[in-house]
Amino acid sequence: MSSIKVVTAAMVAIGDELLSGRTKDKNIGHLADMMTMVGIDLKEVRIVADDEAAIVEAINAVRSRYDYVFTSGGIGPTHDDITADAVSRAFGVECIYESEAMALLGAMYERRNMEFTDARKRMARMPLGARHIPNPVSTAPGFAIGNVHVMAGVPQVFQAMLDALLPGLNVGSPLLSRTVRSPFGEGDIGSPLTEVQKNHPETSIGSYPKFDGKTFSTDIVVRARDPEALAAAEADVQAMIQAIADARAKG
Amino acid sequence: MSSIKVVTAAMVAIGDELLSGRTKDKNIGHLADMMTMVGIDLKEVRIVADDEAAIVEAINAVRSRYDYVFTSGGIGPTHDDITADAVSRAFGVECIYESEAMALLGAMYERRNMEFTDARKRMARMPLGARHIPNPVSTAPGFAIGNVHVMAGVPQVFQAMLDALLPGLNVGSPLLSRTVRSPFGEGDIGSPLTEVQKNHPETSIGSYPKFDGKTFSTDIVVRARDPEALAAAEADVQAMIQAIADARAKG
Incomplete structure (x- = not known):
């Protein structure tokens, strides 16, 4: 790092x-x-x-x-x-x-x-x-x-x-960010996303609800100054969304 | 009042x-x-x-x-x-x-x-x-x-x-406002507008420059809670703009 x-x-x-x-x-x-x-x-x-x-x-x-x-x-x-x-x-x-x-x-x-x-x-x-x-x-x-x-x-x-x-200006290391779009609302992703955040303490994971007048979806934004930490957390967020989708497909 | x-x-x-x-x-x-x-x-x-x-x-x-x-x-x-x-x-x-x-x-x-x-x-x-x-x-x-x-x-x-x-909510007396559009920039109206504000201390007169890419004009906003105070200050702002226009026409 x-x-x-x-x-x-x-x-x-x-x-x-x-x-x-x-x-x-x-x-x-x-x-x-x-x-x-x-x-x-x-x-x-x-x-x-x-x-x-x-x-x-x-x-x-x-x-x-x-x-x-x-x-x-x-x-x-x-x-x-x-x-x-x-x-x-x-x-x-x-x-x-x-x-x-x-x-x-x-x-x-x-x-x-x-x-x-x-x-x-x-x-x-x-x-x-x-x-x-x-x-x-x-x-x-x-x-x-x-x-x-x-x-x-x-x-x-x-x-x-x-x-x-x-x-x-004297600038810092840029804060890098990746946005992962989730078709699920915050209520569906909140608990597993808390786990992802706990597993990646060197990143800051934000969750931003979007409301189209009928349903909520979520933009999940992962931020970090270290590119490797960013990529690792982003991968886990994507895996989390896939797991929710898989569970629904089975259910 | x-x-x-x-x-x-x-x-x-x-x-x-x-x-x-x-x-x-x-x-x-x-x-x-x-x-x-x-x-x-x-x-x-x-x-x-x-x-x-x-x-x-x-x-x-x-x-x-x-x-x-x-x-x-x-x-x-x-x-x-x-x-x-x-x-x-x-x-x-x-x-x-x-x-x-x-x-x-x-x-x-x-x-x-x-x-x-x-x-x-x-x-x-x-x-x-x-x-x-x-x-x-x-x-x-x-x-x-x-x-x-x-x-x-x-x-x-x-x-x-x-x-x-x-x-x-427990609300106050509404703050009334009138906007007077000035074709002159703030540099032209600043001194006389300061006088208008001094003569109408019970009002708050704001001046907001607008820039269209070439020239500045100004929106002058008169605010007061008392309708008569508002009208008196608004009239003086309008008279001020007319006086500047008249001076230019003569000049």
Whole structure:
């Protein structure tokens, strides 16, 4: 068995609109996919309102516990965009109009012959000492301080910022997975599957019911970082399903 | 101004599959819509893994802080369905095979000529003293203890359980909202909108950028519990957009 490295992350999705139902979040699922792909374990997600105290509490709760924190939302130019202030407060540093971001934005608005309003200048605010996260879509950068990475809520911009970050992340051994489709519901497979899990402690076996409006079937997902452990558990899951089918055919 | 009543809620969505990206959650957005409709403020959502300590911590963090807690996931028949155990531990009570749930499930499997396996019996487990939440889709009940309401992760079942709960909830004054569409981006409206928000402190004005691949526009959402306050703020937002349009036409 090769050496296994585990890297963890949490997400804080920020915005009243996610909690009112007005906007259906798309960033959590995208981050989850990307983390799984590169080999980082997303352990926890919190959705909080545009409320400074709530953002500070969530950021501080997760940043000491996981290797990486990713946030979405609240970095635009309007009064309800308070993520830069909240993250500054969480780290106990000043929130400044960062000079490089001011230059980038100023030049962009000049090119487009648009006024660089006080509202737009808000998009250059970040905690003192933060690094930029480039924004190829609409210029206004995200930022990172410590292990916290602050990105936009608009999915196109969130995705572009994450793409820019991924190559620089310290990643773990990818968690491998295999899905075995079971025509039987969880009630039929639950007991034997518990045995399979006990026999393969180095894997994590999940069971996900699917309901088509009439009957339940199950997707069984075997996860492991070691390919041999994965293959052995997958084989036992397949044998288990075959055994149930055989018993029914006889019965 | 009529008397305003505020009722709050949090959600805990439980499941490894939500954090791996395998399943894209649909229950958070649905709960958010329903809470807004009935007049309950959803203040916070946490997504946690199928991990007893993580579930217990999340439940205990939110149940003392909000009027209602709703959970999704982890109440099926397999080894990774541990929500009943975790909620029991959070409340410090025994997790039992509840007799009425055993009778319901036993009768259902007998009608369908199916074996009531040990795995299926797991679905009758709940904290001692919990009330049932009926499940018209697939019989196995959810449950409520204190202010915590435990529902299934399969969206059809989650929605049916929530429908059963809604009429019995103690609801607040509904939060009313109006959306004003602005053809201008947040950078153009940010400064004047801050003024509108200052002049209408009894409303909450949110600003949501939309990006069509080329330009940004903005949905401005005014929220209030008092209809007159809502109408006054909405009128000022519309006047603000007209003023920007007029200035451009002149300019």
